[in-house]
Amino acid sequence: MVKRLNPKATVAFTEAPAAFDSTVFHTLEMTARGPELQVILDGKLVTFDQAGSSVTTVSILPTWLGPPVKGANNGTAGIAFGSENNRSSIGGQRARNLIITQ
Numbered sequence: 506m507v508k509r510l511n512p513k514a515t516v517a518f519t520e521a522p523a524a525f526d527s528t529v530f531h532t533l534e535m536t537a538r539g540p541e542l543q544v545i546l547d548g549k550l551v552t553f554d555q556a557g558s559s560v561t562t563v564s565i566l567p568t569w570l571g572p573p574v575k576g577a578n579n580g581t582a583g584i585a586f587g588s589e590n591n592r593s594s595i596g597g598q599r600a601r602n603l604i605i606t607q
Contacts, residue, residue, distance in 0.1 A: 509565055586598030
């Protein structure tokens with residue numbers, strides 16, 4: 506799921522791949538450039554549903570710029586792990602070998 510935090514909205518979503526094994530580490534790569542986001546999971550470009558269309562490049566429009574202006578992102582992006590649909594099961598997610606480059 507791709508979320509915009511200001512103002513809060515789900516921008517795009519996708520299902521886990523059919524053969525996804527939640528017991529092993531996976532390689533997750535993300536490229537965020539301007540208002541566009543691409544994600545590669547285990548070497549495969551992820552396809553998202555955005556407003557009813559299948560896309561591999563998610564557009565995150567800067568609605569916080571208004572009108573009215575609701576803040577600035579200063580070029581920030583982030584990754585979060587969670588289980589929003591099953592909050593009682595949240596936890597256990599881990600990341601290793603995290604690399605952030607410009």
